[in-house]
Amino acid sequence: MGTRDGRRDVRRQSVRAYLHRWVESSGAQLLVVDPTDDGGALAEAMAGRGVHVTWVGSTLDALVEFGRTDPHAVVVTSEAPGIPAEEFVGVIRQHGAPYVIAGTCSIAGTGADGVGPLILAGASAVVVRPYVPQHLWELLTHAPRSLAEHARLEIGALALDATAYSVRVNGERIADLPLKEFELLRALMLASPGVVTDDELRDALWGTDGKRPGGNTIAMHVTRLRTRLGAVADVRRIRGRGYSLTVG
Structure with a gap:
């Protein structure tokens, strides 16, 4: 206990x-x-x-x-x-x-x-x-x-609410994302359809202080996020730059 x-x-x-x-x-x-x-x-x-x-x-x-x-x-x-x-x-x-x-x-x-x-x-x-x-x-x-725009993000069928710590697809709440994947999705949605660099993702997921992981750890979280989102969104790796999210 x-x-x-x-x-x-x-x-x-x-x-x-x-x-x-x-x-x-x-x-x-x-x-x-x-x-x-x-x-x-x-x-x-x-x-x-x-x-x-x-x-x-x-x-x-x-x-x-x-x-x-x-x-x-x-x-x-x-x-x-x-x-x-x-x-x-x-x-x-x-x-x-x-x-x-x-x-x-x-x-x-x-x-x-x-x-x-x-x-x-x-x-x-x-x-x-x-x-x-x-x-x-x-x-x-x-x-x-x-003020509402800062607590909620919405791109097409995908909606994220930081206050409720929730993600919805077509209005239906999906299973809660692990913390790092939630942070990752939020960072990508803020920049969508633009590119978020690896350094920017490290800042978003681990802060600017202390030891931060390398690109392989980010790639692992991206892979898991892709699986959870399925066909609703496309998270692409832009070689030499970072990641970008688009919603169909």
């Missing part, structure tokens, strides 16, 4: 690490500007929804991260040090139209904790701290830039 539980824990950790890698490179981006926490719990919860959280403690750091990540949405509190939060909101809204959410300790205290100026500066919603992932997700679904 203990061994089985141990294997289950290892699998959970592998899926968790995969989700973080996936959302960081391809997910929706959420920037949180709040000096009261490090955001670890929120980042963990939002990763499963296809949202990567960048958490900073000051508006000056937030300006840097805003330029780096081009976030879909920004949560900001009036207590954040640096330039005034309402000035920060005004600046970022001059460079696109991010969905801005004002963070507050309580809705009843909007006048006391500076939410009013943030609304006037361009915030479109208010969220109470500590942040509840489900509530924040509901607010994010109103953002002008779609």
